[in-house]
Every structure is written in C-alpha cells, then in structure tokens.
Amino acid sequence: MIEYRIDRGSGVPAYVQIVEQTERALRMGTLQVGDKLPTAREVVEATAINPNTVLRAYRDMEQAGLVELRRGLGTFVTRSLARPGAENDSPLRREVTDWVTRARATGLERADVLALVTAALDAYDNEHDSTRPGDRERKKEDA
Amino acid sequence: MIEYRIDRGSGVPAYVQIVEQTERALRMGTLQVGDKLPTAREVVEATAINPNTVLRAYRDMEQAGLVELRRGLGTFVTRSLARPGAENDSPLRREVTDWVTRARATGLERADVLALVTAALDAYDNEHDSTRPGDRERKKEDA
C-alpha cells in the first residue's frame, strides 16, 4: 500500500503532491491496475491533512483516468503507467540505484541529486528535438 | 543567463517554480555568486507571467539569503549552493548524463526518469539513516 508523505511548506499544494507520488508509483509499477489506494481516512491519519484534500487529489486522478472511486469500497487503480525499462530489476534501475548511492555517499543532498538529473534531462532535450516543449518541467495533470 | 520555464497547469505556483529553478542552477554552478538574474521585465517577456509574481520569487530568495535586489541595477546572486562532485566535468555528472541519455533513448519520458531517480533516492534513504525525516521529498524553501 502506497504511503504518502506531504511536505507542507514546500509551496506545492498537498493534493498535487499526492497526485505526483501516485503517478510515480504507477510509473514504477509499485502500484498496478486493481490495486487499492489508501482510504481518505487512512491518509488523514498518516499525514494530518484534511480528508477533502485527499478526495480532491483522488477525484483529479479519476478524471485523468488513472483511478476509480467506488463509494463504499474505496479507490482503485484503473490504468498502468508502467514503462518497459523501468522494472524493478532492469539494468537502468540497477544503474541509477548505484549512481544515487555513490552520489549521496559523496555528500550530495537529495536536492543536489535531483538537480543533477534535471540538468542532464535539460541537456538531453536541448540536444535532441528541441521542438518538444510539452515534455519539459513537471508533467501536466493530463488536463 | 538563466531562462525560466513556467509550467502553468502543473498546480505548482509560478513563483515556486522560479525559486526551484534558480536553486537548481545554484546547486549546479550554472549560476554563481555575482551573476545577474534576468529582470522582471525579461522574465515577463519570456514567460507571460506577471512582473509582480517574478518579484515575489526574487524577494523570497532574497529573504533566504540567496540573492540581493539592488534597485535600478538588478538582482544578483549572493550565495553559492554549488557542491563538490556536481561540477560540470565531474564523474558523477558524466555518468548521469550518459544514464539519462540511455534512459530516454529507451523511450522513457522525462517523468519516468525522475520517477526512477526518486525511487532510488527513497530506497537509499530507507537503507541509510531512516531517522532523517527532513531530507525527504522536495526541499523546503528554508528561511
């Protein structure tokens, strides 16, 4: 069962953080079609945010076609975002785990690591196909 | 000169995006002490956001001690966040660039890449020192 961690004070709305974390779990295959998300109540207990805020996030994901809210039952994943190449035992995954380990051992903070990756992504995008503007920065809610 | 890209519709406030991108540039050494940030007017032209929003971001960063607003002159970096190991020609950087290139060539989207890295970071944090709660998720704006 996914566990959300809300960073109040990051400036990012709580419901956006829930959506982002859920999407990430879907991409990694941690969450799969049919899996149940925690109930609003459970999230409230774990994060101290308001149930309405959780439901707002779940509703947004429902409209994006990712999950289904069933009254009386719970919220369930309806679509996978898993990618070939991102499996738990894939080479790419083993490599990044190794790289991250060395980076952190070097003394780099989490934010440094993410900055390095973002820079690499930006560089890649500038090299290849610089006419793909929608794929930069945080992914849209599918709007 | 740093160029901001604002993703309207990401749900993340515009001024937060500016701060995040600036911080990232500081960590990477792309921006260094003494460097000038674009004027509000320049940012407005490039991003179509309101000048007040840019100034709000700059003011936040000034309070965080990262930049200095000099009236009539512009906004200048006053503190470095550069890290040894994150230099442009460091091994870690060459490796991540290579890894990102292969990941994207495999067909992974930007969001997939970030999900992979985030998962690796979470795994690392769970292994080492699981009692370090403040270093998870997005870094706080500090103060």
Place this chain on the structure above:
Amino acid sequence: MIEYRIDRGSGVPAYVQIVEQTERALRMGTLQVGDKLPTAREVVEATAINPNTVLRAYRDMEQAGLVELRRGLGTFVTRSLARPGAENDSPLRREVTDWVTRARATGLERADVLALVTAALDAYDNEHDSTRPGDRERKKEDA
C-alpha cells in the same frame, strides 16, 4: 452572459447543474470561444450557492477542456461544442420551437415535453445501431 438556475431539491448536485447548463449553452452557440463565464461571486449573488461549489464546476469544465480559469481575470470558454444544424435560425430549431409551443399549449408540462423527446430518442437509438451504449442517458463529463 449565461445565467445559471439551480434547482435545489432536484437531487442533482449543484455543480453538475452548472456544468450541464454551460454545456448546453456551448452546444447552442449561446456561449462561444473567448466568452467569459460569470465570476464565482456573481454566480453566488444570483443563485445563493457557495463560491467553492461554483469553482468546483468551473474546475471540472477546465479539466474537460471546455474553459480556462485565469486567476485575477476570470473564466473563459476555450472550446466550442456548437453543431451545424443547431444554429439559431436553422430549420431544426424553428421546428422544435414550433413543436414545443404547440405541446405546451396543449397543456403538457416541461417534464412531459422532455419525456416525449427522451422517448423519441430512445426509440431512435433502439432502431439504429443498438450497440452504441455510451450515447444514452445524460452525457458523461468526458471522464
């Protein structure tokens, strides 16, 4: 400017009624791309529902790609649902106006008229292409 009428006690959520009425105006061409919807405050004054409820409806329509919420400016139509054949001066429209007039003159209530049309629609659907289940009953929110 569209004016919403909320029927409390119909059992249909207020935000759904707003969405339905807006969609209808888009289909009829009463609302066109670029048109401004009333502000949440204006709707509140006219209907005595809570501003959050109005915003919920507007947000839903934004996610459906029908309108755009611009902070500080208002909410604007971004997509037309107008259909050729439904113009103000089209034969179909003149005919239905005439038919409705006669139906109501006969003593039929609004609900009777809608029941007649719904029955005719059902009959038509049963005759033609009975394998088109999604087009029956109220239209989905585009989910």
Place this chain on the structure above:
Amino acid sequence: MIEYRIDRGSGVPAYVQIVEQTERALRMGTLQVGDKLPTAREVVEATAINPNTVLRAYRDMEQAGLVELRRGLGTFVTRSLARPGAENDSPLRREVTDWVTRARATGLERADVLALVTAALDAYDNEHDSTRPGDRERKKEDA
C-alpha cells in the same frame, strides 16, 4: 417491463436516475396503474447497483404516491402521470419522433437534441408567463 439504465459518472445519484426514468415512463403511459416494477434483484442484475439503492428509489416513489410496495409481491404503480396529447399515436408524438429522426440523421448527438429542446422550452417560458419560477429546470421530486 421497464428497464433502467444507470449512468455512473454522470454525477446524478443512482436512485434519482431510477425515479426520473420511472416518472418518464409514467408520463408516457409506458407504465400504467397496476403495472409491476422490476424487483430489486432484477435491477441489480441489470445494472450492477446495490439492492438498497433500488429500494431507496422505490421508497421515495411510494412516498410520492406513485407506487406501492407490497411485501413478498413486488412494487406496483398506483398513480398515472399520463397526459392527453402524449399517447403513443398522438400527433405530437409522431411529430417529435420525426423531428428527432431528422435531427440525429443530421449528426446531432443525444445531448444536442436535448439542448435544442431545453432551449426551446426556456424560450417558451420566457415568452409566456415569466412569473412561473417553479416550472423551470428539472422537475422537483415533489413530496
């Protein structure tokens, strides 16, 4: 025997949809006094909604004086809402059937057709007797 079609995702509560569809059948004469409604079990099989939800709808209609629940026997219509002019072979009905056929043949969707009729009804109400506020929008569940 009436067949209910529930549109989950329309935002309209399931029990309201049952009541609306039953009322419509009563107005059209499709259901007449003495007719039996499907059992909760039959509705459940056809629509995959919970039996309690069906019973809730039936109870609401019983309170409205439309049907009678006889334990062990079933639910029966006790009041007609049929209108002269809405009979199966009435001119109005033949005309609307013809009009709907042409409208749909033109490419208009079900929702377009309903939007056209609603617009015509609104126009009629605005012309005649604009001081009859209760007869607009969806008819109340009464009581």
Place this chain on the structure above:
DNA sequence: GTGGTCTAGACCACC
C-alpha cells in the same frame, strides 16, 4: 478583485 487551496464539519449516497 480574480481564482485557488485548505480546513472543519454537517449531511448524503452507496456497499
């Protein structure tokens, strides 16, 4: 002054 987030709490729909 616009839309936007979040909280708190009441009540409802559905399983």
Place this chain on the structure above:
DNA sequence: GTGGTCTAGACCACT
C-alpha cells in the same frame, strides 16, 4: 464505513 456534496471562512496566488 466508504466516497461525495456543500457550506463557511481563512489565507494565498495572480492580474
């Protein structure tokens, strides 16, 4: 007991 709507009001983001 699950999700869902609505209200009320505080505070924030943006023009």
